[in-house]
Amino acid sequence: MTNANLRRALLSIAAPILALFVAFLLTSLVLMALGDPVKDVWITMLSKPKPRQITNIVNGAIVLYLSAIAVAVGFKMNLFNIGVDGQYRVGSFAAALFAGQAWLPGVLNILVAIVVAMVAGGFWASIAAYLKVKRGVSEVISTIMLNAIATGVVSWLLLKVAVRTAGSNAIGTKTIPESSQLEGWKLIPGASNRIYSLLLLAVIVGLLYWFVLGKTRFGFDLRATGSSETAAVASGVKVKRMVMTSMIASGALAGLIGMPLLFGQDHSYGTTFQAGLGFAGIGIALLGRNHPVGIAFAALLWSYLDTQANGLQIRAGVAPELVYIIQGIILFAVVIAYEGTRRLDIRLEQQRVARELAAQRAAVRDQEGAVA
Amino acid sequence: MANKDISFAVRRGTVHALVGENGAGKSTLMKILYGVQRQDEGTIKVNGSEVTLHSPSDAIDAGIGMVFQHFMLADNLTVLENVVLGAEKLHGIGGGARAEIRRIAEDFGLDVDPDDLVADLGVGDRQRVEILKVLYRGAKILILDEPTAVLVPQEVDELFDNLRELKAEGLTVIFISHKLDEVLSVADDITVIRRGTTVASVDPSEVNARQLAELMVGSQLPTPETSESTVTDRVVLSMRDITLAGGEGRDLLHDIDLDIHAGEIVGVAGVEGNGQAELVEVIMGMREPTAGTVHLEGTDISDWEVREIREAGVGYIPEDRHRHGLLLEAPLWENRILGHQTERPNVKGGLIDARGAKSDTERIVREYDVRTPSIFVTAGSLSGGNQQKLIVGREMSHASKVLVASHPTRGVDVGAQSAIWDLMRQARHEGLGVLLISADLEELIGLSDTIRVILRGRLTGTFDPDTVTSQDLGAAMTGADGSHGDAPAPADAGGDAAYPDSLTGPALAPSPAADDIEDPR
Numbered sequence: 001m002t003n004a005n006l007r008r009a010l011l012s013i014a015a016p017i018l019a020l021f022v023a024f025l026l027t028s029l030v031l032m033a034l035g036d037p038v039k040d041v042w043i044t045m046l047s048k049p050k051p052r053q054i055t056n057i058v059n060g061a062i063v064l065y066l067s068a069i070a071v072a073v074g075f076k077m078n079l080f081n082i083g084v085d086g087q088y089r090v091g092s093f094a095a096a097l098f099a100g101q102a103w104l105p106g107v108l109n110i111l112v113a114i115v116v117a118m119v120a121g122g123f124w125a126s127i128a129a130y131l132k133v134k135r136g137v138s139e140v141i142s143t144i145m146l147n148a149i150a151t152g153v154v155s156w157l158l159l160k161v162a163v164r165t166a167g168s169n170a171i172g173t174k175t176i177p178e179s180s181q182l183e184g185w186k187l188i189p190g191a192s193n194r195i196y197s198l199l200l201l202a203v204i205v206g207l208l209y210w211f212v213l214g215k216t217r218f219g220f221d222l223r224a225t226g227s228s229e230t231a232a233v234a235s236g237v238k239v240k241r242m243v244m245t246s247m248i249a250s251g252a253l254a255g256l257i258g259m260p261l262l263f264g265q266d267h268s269y270g271t272t273f274q275a276g277l278g279f280a281g282i283g284i285a286l287l288g289r290n291h292p293v294g295i296a297f298a299a300l301l302w303s304y305l306d307t308q309a310n311g312l313q314i315r316a317g318v319a320p321e322l323v324y325i326i327q328g329i330i331l332f333a334v335v336i337a338y339e340g341t342r343r344l345d346i347r348l349e350q351q352r353v354a355r356e357l358a359a360q361r362a363a364v365r366d367q368e369g370a371v372a
Numbered sequence: 373m374a375n376k377d378i379s380f381a382v383r384r385g386t387v388h389a390l391v392g393e394n395g396a397g398k399s400t401l402m403k404i405l406y407g408v409q410r411q412d413e414g415t416i417k418v419n420g421s422e423v424t425l426h427s428p429s430d431a432i433d434a435g436i437g438m439v440f441q442h443f444m445l446a447d448n449l450t451v452l453e454n455v456v457l458g459a460e461k462l463h464g465i466g467g468g469a470r471a472e473i474r475r476i477a478e479d480f481g482l483d484v485d486p487d488d489l490v491a492d493l494g495v496g497d498r499q500r501v502e503i504l505k506v507l508y509r510g511a512k513i514l515i516l517d518e519p520t521a522v523l524v525p526q527e528v529d530e531l532f533d534n535l536r537e538l539k540a541e542g543l544t545v546i547f548i549s550h551k552l553d554e555v556l557s558v559a560d561d562i563t564v565i566r567r568g569t570t571v572a573s574v575d576p577s578e579v580n581a582r583q584l585a586e587l588m589v590g591s592q593l594p595t596p597e598t599s600e601s602t603v604t605d606r607v608v609l610s611m612r613d614i615t616l617a618g619g620e621g622r623d624l625l626h627d628i629d630l631d632i633h634a635g636e637i638v639g640v641a642g643v644e645g646n647g648q649a650e651l652v653e654v655i656m657g658m659r660e661p662t663a664g665t666v667h668l669e670g671t672d673i674s675d676w677e678v679r680e681i682r683e684a685g686v687g688y689i690p691e692d693r694h695r696h697g698l699l700l701e702a703p704l705w706e707n708r709i710l711g712h713q714t715e716r717p718n719v720k721g722g723l724i725d726a727r728g729a730k731s732d733t734e735r736i737v738r739e740y741d742v743r744t745p746s747i748f749v750t751a752g753s754l755s756g757g758n759q760q761k762l763i764v765g766r767e768m769s770h771a772s773k774v775l776v777a778s779h780p781t782r783g784v785d786v787g788a789q790s791a792i793w794d795l796m797r798q799a800r801h802e803g804l805g806v807l808l809i810s811a812d813l814e815e816l817i818g819l820s821d822t823i824r825v826i827l828r829g830r831l832t833g834t835f836d837p838d839t840v841t842s843q844d845l846g847a848a849m850t851g852a853d854g855s856h857g858d859a860p861a862p863a864d865a866g867g868d869a870a871y872p873d874s875l876t877g878p879a880l881a882p883s884p885a886a887d888d889i890e891d892p893r
Contacts, residue, residue, distance in 0.1 A: 217713050217722050224710060227699045233658060234688065234696040235711040236679030346701070346752065353753040356745035 007348065009187075016287060019333035026329050027322070031372025040141065042317035045308045045326075048264045051191035053307050058195050060190070060303030062202045062260050063274075065296055067281025069209050070232055070253035072290040074139075076213060077226045077246045083143025084254040086150030091121030091255025093154045093173070096262055096269030097161060100174035109180040110263055114201070117255035124150060125251020132247070133240045147278075157268070173269020182263045196264035201256060210292040222246055254278065283331045289338065302327065378414070378570050379562040382473045382513070387535055387545045388557040389576075392565035392588055398548050401565070402517055402775030405546075406438045407431040411500060418513070434668050437506025441518045443498050445490050451501050452486035455508050462508070476507050481537040495643070496527035500534065512540065515546045520554055521811070524643055525846035532558045552581040552588075554655045564588055588786075602635035603821050607669075608805035609655070609686075614664035616650050616829075624650045625829045628664070630713075632774065632805035637796065639837070640809045643844050647829035648809045649691065652778050655679045655807070656688055669773060683714060687771025689763055691757075691778035691809070700752030704744060705733040707751045712770050732769070740765035741791060755787025763793050775799050778809045793819060812840045 024042075031038045049057060067084060074355050075083035095117035095177075099109055128146055131137035162171035204232030213219035225232040225242050233239055257277055258269070266273060288295030309323035379402055382388040392398050403409040405416065407425035415422050423434045430852055431438070444456050456462075456469045463469040473486045482500045490498065499519060506514055516535075520528045535545055535558055549555050555562060556576045564572040564587045572587050579587075588819040609632040616625040627648050632638050642648055657678040665674045673681055682688065688711065690696035698707050709718040709729050717728030733747040740761045744754055751759060759779065767775065777796065781789040787853060799806055810816050816823055817837045825833040825848040833848045 006575065057874075089460065215723055215726075217724060219717050220706075220709060220713055220724055223702075224699055224713075227701060228695070230695040231699055231710065234656070234678070234690055235713065236682055237713075238677065346750070349750055350753040353745055353749050357743055360743075360745070
């Protein structure tokens, strides 16, 4: 029992480490092939981040974590919600628009705006869910389409409600009132900047994800559907309703992604709002194996790479986009490694069961022999 | 270890039978012979020269061809296309190939038209196509893995005629089976395998089925007989005029009337794909009948959901445990929850009661003799028989009124088989109504209180298991007995009966993966 757990733990740690190593190796080869300074690149990437950068890493990870959890909810059901990016845009825009009106005071404004973001993100995901359940449209296709539509719709609506930021070409929603802006916490010693207060939101979401999926009946149904739809149907799960619910839940969580940015940094939704977060979430969910803790580590790693890559241009003369190559290779390697360790795990388990049963049988025979 | 110290020799131009109970290691041996798996030690010789088989194509080069139990044919292609698929280099894909197929078919008495669509063929014909496929590739040694499992008695006779023809032409047939009467009637030599090793080589003229069976099991044989009747006159499950429309005109189920009484086992016999799966799915609420009603102890449950029906006390042993009964990568205790996610001891309110589920899993493992090192191993790592005992235990823990058992002993070893039979008898004794669907006629005749025959979605006959024979049932199952009013000419009916195969397709065939996971030793 403990042996099996230990083996499983080792296997699940070995896979990502192996993936990192492969990424390190292949990236070095790419750099060498192009005549770039391999050593300088790694010195830059692996240098110890300054306190200010650590704050940035954590802040980046908070946002990525929310994104990956949103994706993971779908993954657990075998649903590929590629539309997290669109749902995030729609949710962030709706929340920023609402919070900017300052209808409610202070914290209440924040809380209701968060609910608005979830409703908007959930609504956007429900379109894909509805199409899948009623018309059998693959959620992969429909969510990709809806991403494009979301970008268009949000830009169009933004133009209708936008106010121009003083002294800039950027436009955005009305800035949220100061009473609803969160200044963050000084958690990293020596850093001048602050960790988003909505770190709290990420922690709550992580705990809820763990609890709902692992401990509730609903979570069991969801996981059962993900691991064998046929068995789930036979066990009484209404799969269509499950698809609907989990897709909307995924979208609602996607709505949360922009919240730390909105309340802790940007204070409005505008043309400069960070893009591509939803796609990063897909990779991080994979890397973190849909596990709430695993995803946290994966998000930190991702954010670390993003942050460290900023110095590449200056210190190594290499475009910071190199980090996408590294991240891409990590993903490829990790997907392959996970499948490999999964099969290895199944095989080892079967062998172990067979061995222990044989030992049991032998013990019984010995006993009978002793009696006779 | 699946096999150790296996040794046997096969003479050219004979039918050599390999017999052994499920899980004895026959499949592993076959995989080795067909190059799917490598032996750790030992040698294989063909015609005196040693061969190494790394892949199926090595096996084909060595003249070894394999006919699998579950056909690997593309329904929407013709016989010709299926045969040349993957062997296009031999005789092309046109006239040359057609002529070659005709020649082989004629030489070996395999009556198949190369231009027929496979979807239109019956089970027996499909098997002939499979044989044709390996002959076309030049096989001189044919391995047939449980070839009769999918056939009704009349088709078995045809197959045996084909095998004798092959033998007469100088080919060698290795025939794997656990049906002893068949083995005795067709084989020239018999090798018995038990627990992965060859225990005896016998001459079929010198043994009878009983002796052979005891060699196979190594002890006395269990028989599926029930004791005195416990049937009451209280109907627990009743189906009236159940019709389920199919996609293409013909009903999958038509006007089914079926009553199951408390303490009664109702057996349903039929060639696979004649509506058994649909019948079960209607009872379990997985499909809505187009017309008709289902009553559970007088309550109309026709439009209830699966979960409500299971909560009401209907246990379900699905025909394909890997697809419908288990989460293979989840631990046993989570599998104990599956299907009963709303019932104690699995849940408290909306939360999973892990402690309750685990301790009850321990109980099931103990009471139902599930051989496992712990309840934390994955369901997929258990043998088929132990997986099935876990399912039976789980369902018996919740079924209070009806037990629907679909092929409950398929692919399990003899030990587990007799245990499962005992449990069915126990369910009957406890006053449950049991619906038993099985392809094993001996099991049906031994366990049932009443046998109904299903043919093309209709219940066509009722038999008393005390007086009926396998032959009678076989005839009724194909409609050859004329019991079915609007059946076409009897000769036609046999093939016709197999059509639904293509309609329900994948749901019927146990997933190929099943065999891989079956025997972890």
